[in-house]
Amino acid sequence: MASHVDVKSHQGHGEGQYVPFTTQEEVVSDLITKHTKVSDKWISGVVAAGLLLLLGVVGFAMRLANGMDDRVVWGYYALMFAFILSTASAAPMIAIAPRIANAHWRRPISRAAELWSAAGLFSLLLFIPMLWILPPLNDGRRSLWFFDPDDPVYSQVPIYTPHIWAALAILGLVIVGFVLLWLSAMPDLALMREHSTGFRQKFAAKLSGNWVGTTGQWNMLHHRMGIIGAFYFMMLIFVHFLVTMDFLIVLVPGWIDALFPITHAANALQAGVATVILSMIFMRQFGGYKEYITLEQFWGLSKLLFALSLLWFWFWFSSFNVFWYGKKPSEQAVLELLMVGPYLISFLAGFVLSFLAPLFVMVWNPVRKSIWGPTIMSVAVLFGVFFDKLRYYVAAYSVPGIGDAHVHKHFMDMDAIPKVHMPGLPDIFIILGVIGGAVFFYLIFARLIPPVSIWEQKELMLYKVHKAYHRTEVFVLGKPR
Amino acid sequence: MQEHVQLTQKEINDDLLAPVLGMPKWWYGAVGFLLLVIFIGLAAYGYELYWGMGVTGLNRPVMWGFYITNFVFWIGISHAGIMISAILRLTQAEWRRPITRAAEVMTLFSLVAALSNIMFHVGRPWRLFWVYPYDFSRGLFMNVRSPFVWDPSAVMTYLIGSSLFVYVALLPDLAVVRDRATGKYAPTVYGILCLGFRGTPRQWKLQGIAGILLSALVLPVFVSVHSIVSWDFAVAIGVEGWHSTIFAPYFIIGAIHSGVSAVAMIMALVVWLYKADRYIRPDHFDAIGRLLIVVSTTWFFFFFLEWVFALYTLESPEIAMRELQVFQNPFWWLFVIFLLTSYFIPVPMWLFKSVRRSPMWMFITTILVNIGMWLERFLIIIPGLARRQPFEFDWGSYTPSLVEILIVCETFAFVSLGMLLFAKVFPLIPIFDMKEGMILRDEIRIGRRTVPASIRETP
């Protein structure tokens, strides 16, 4: 029944189904003008984010004044590092996964997601002080690296192994992210090279290289983007594995939770979806990309957010049930510290905001299939991630005896559990500043690279065709191999 | 070879109903052989019932053996059905069409096989129904705190849910059979079974919704079932080697690994036995091969994590168990075989398109995977029990007896027989799904290139 299809999309059908343009020229010119002209909304955004960032720097300086030795006070800093790692660094996956699955709805937003890998640079900056916050291995704690001063073999393990490996991994993640961003931006940069002026033209000319869009170049681009995307995913998992092992789990004596690295990564994917949804709503409302970022994109992502929220519960319960049922003293102490003890409020907030609320709100299809539903829920999820990370990181960093070789580090007694550690003024500055900093980076790069991928938009017009089918109208989705 | 064969609905009917209306030559032979194996297995079980659990190889440290291993294995296989059909339905993957039903039916029979393993396992099977809130005369209900009560609830939910799922998806095909069936009773029976399905737009619309809705409902159950099976082991602190939080996802992903492999196996068999090579194309094997690469690599990461944390604990039972697994006879060579068959042989092969596209190679590799995954469960359960606590005087070992081996063979024969009988009575490849696929097939011509496309309804 293969009937010929006219490659001309009709106009003005139901909201959010496709771009209200008939020719590619219109799309290109529209997107380029939208990108090149600097809107005052953008400027105000950058200024606000920059101010927050300054605030954060001030807070960091205040903390630094007291030195690095007291690790308890650095808990909130570690929390914010984890927060950025879970949101900004995970967001590019929302571009990568649908691209590998060849889902067309991703095309208008894949760039918006990839741009967050630019904010990944910020996470690298945030990580540098962590190297001083984490003590070396020789304080007798269990570690991934099996350092043992008495053993002839394992005493050879360098005591700074965690720092080295984590630093390398995060550096690699950021580099891969930038390569991905650069690859996917190349055709658009070539467009800017032709169509724009001034510094942006020079910048584009430098980065777009000799891109002219031959078939070979296109094939190579798709091929490379697939590989780099998969590689980014692996690096992300690896980074989460190292960070949770070396910068979180080892700090809590007797916390043996083999699932936690994956829990951390899965929650990060959830937070990444929420981040992308938020950046979409901003681009839609203030960025002027209303025609491109439509209901279809929100729908696609809200399904994902819903599924990942369910996954949140499953991972949490898989760990909790084993600990609750096992009832070993060490496990009860860990539950007391991280969940039902001093940080109960924080845990409940995380539980409600990143699982219960999404479950009961997004189980309704009309809510999922709307603009505001996913948006509100992603705000909730981001707060949920914040509180969830808070109970982990602040609690773990306030455990006494970190770095002290004389404290027994295989079990934690109930009475050794520290009180809740409230944030001071510098911590609040740091929290605001880190968020502002990430947004700042994002906005800057959104200025340099078109935040809606022009070439993917054009490709979409090729492969997603709207046609009449007897008495009804259907889409024809082309799936090129 | 050309990828997609466009067929008329009549051709589809004739091809896919051939095994139901006709009778393949090999059929009696196969059924006879399987019945023989089942008979032997049941005879062995009768022997065990008469003499008691003593006829198995179980002993004091190792109280669970082949039966529980086999139970976990079949639960794992059963997960492929819902995995394939539900996830691929939800993602509207076109290549799911010919394989969904075979996968779902495999789910049903392997679940029954798994349950039968529990019956073989317990000491007094005639009282097994006490785990259900049934026996009021006893004046006592089950202890809901026990994972062995979570298990039946989850498995029964899964069994009922997936059989209803199969039935609903079967309605239109039953109508087709009703219209084709000859003989005195067959048309009436099929007519009753299909509830008078006619194919009005309303019925088709609800059929479509049913596919999505039931998938979305069964998927969480499928996740819960194997998590709970894993908690049979993980919540135990008596066995240090099992007490790990990662078990639930680890078992799930392992189940998907072995189950999807089993589906590929069944696909190959269907292609050969029922001459379905016009419906199950090389690109179906290609797709499932790609899926398998992802799944198996994820599984391997979980495997790695489980090991890392086992060593990270630095607790003596853990270390002793790993030492037994990897270095001691006979587990060391079982461990080697397990690693090779479940990952290091198949996955590199799947990287080659030629392997992914050939039914024969996919059949071989996936059989290897299932051998490996059976061994995986064995290597989790037996060494864990043999090295439970630091007390060396309580360490032991286990060798299965002939009775256990025969009964395990019986379960395999049972599932195969179930599939055969089902395929004799109902079409194993969903007819209406294939027809829909033919209707929704389309092409986009861009210049000289024609891109394969599929029609989607405007949301």
Added chain:
Amino acid sequence: MAKRSILGLFTEQQVDDAANAMDALAAAGYGTNEYEVITGTPYPEGTFGEAEPKHKLFRWPLTGAVCGFIIGLVLTAGTQLAYPMVTGGKPILSIPPMAIIMYEGTMLGAIIFAVIGIILESRLPRLFMGAYDKRITEGYIGVTVTTEEDKLEPAEKLLTDAGAGEIKRGWENN
């Protein structure tokens, strides 16, 4: 009074003819509940210009879920309270195990009710087939008209005009 039904058969290629027949019937003043298209395979919705079938399926699984949840709650809590035996120092009302079984109950109820809902909402089981032809499952497209005796003749004429290869009559008792 008893209704009669006729069926006009169109071939696999006559999709548009069938659609025309539907339009003609609609123009001739037949209600949407009186004529219907029957196909052997799902076509994209509205291919024959038929009205989108309305259904209230989604309330079914919700009802089932609620029932299942309540049953699970009563069963688990009731069992533990009725036989308050201490095992392993676990609380008499242990929440996590109850959560697991209540979850299973919820899902089971949801699935069973969903299936019942699907069957009933698609107007099944159907006792009498009415006008039907086996060739429909071979790809033929049937347009049935179910109405009073007197309105049957014009309907038959409309169908033949639209190009129906064959007209069949049948009793329609429900």
Added chain:
Amino acid sequence: MLERQGTDMADQKWGMVVDIDKCTGCQACVVACQSENNVPINEEGHFTQRRAIEWIRIERVWEGEFPDVKARFLPVFCQHCDEAPCEPVCPVYATYHNSEGLNVQVYNRCIGTRFCANNCPYQARYFNFWEPTWPESLKNQLNPDVTVRSRGIMEKCTFCIQRIRRSTRDSDREGTELEEDNRALSPACVNACPTQALKFGDLNGHLGEEAAEHLEGHGGHGDSHHGGRGYHMLDSLGTHPNVIYLKKVDPSAEEVEAHG
């Protein structure tokens, strides 16, 4: 959520104190237990199959490296844990914790999943793999107060609950206070022990005080190098056993500790 349910419900809380320093490994307790509780005769085959049933068994523990290796005798039996891992996993309540702190086994309920056996860290639970049989000459030796178990079910040490019941019943009838260390109350193994290494009693009573001073200064997590000699087996699992072991008095070890 993490609290412990169901201890200290009755005024008694039966427990035992095992002084390893006094244990000579003579196995008298094993024989006494077998004859008291109708435990089937363990033939050679049962041991080679590792299916012997000994509610109390004397295990041999090797301490130290060659050349200075020391053999220790360790009587192992059901520890009647307050947080027994074996109890919650039984699907049919065949084992649960009664109000006197005993971990009781109800044979009629057992369906033989062997889950409890897997979950007992001390491996004090035994499964009837075969139908128990006794030679004709021993038929009359069976204890009428104790059930003869059939095949396919679990069994384990009950602290001779039949003796506890009888003596409590007698004291109630005579209206006398049930005194702790009388031979009618204490289990067969305790009565049979020639060196009195086993001591049975009420952990809410005298035995409790005695155990307390043994356990005091005891660091938890199994390392009882300081303070009294008392410790719980596999303490790090947090099963809270009602059996207290007193470690062997070892002069050389004392020295080592003095030096170290």
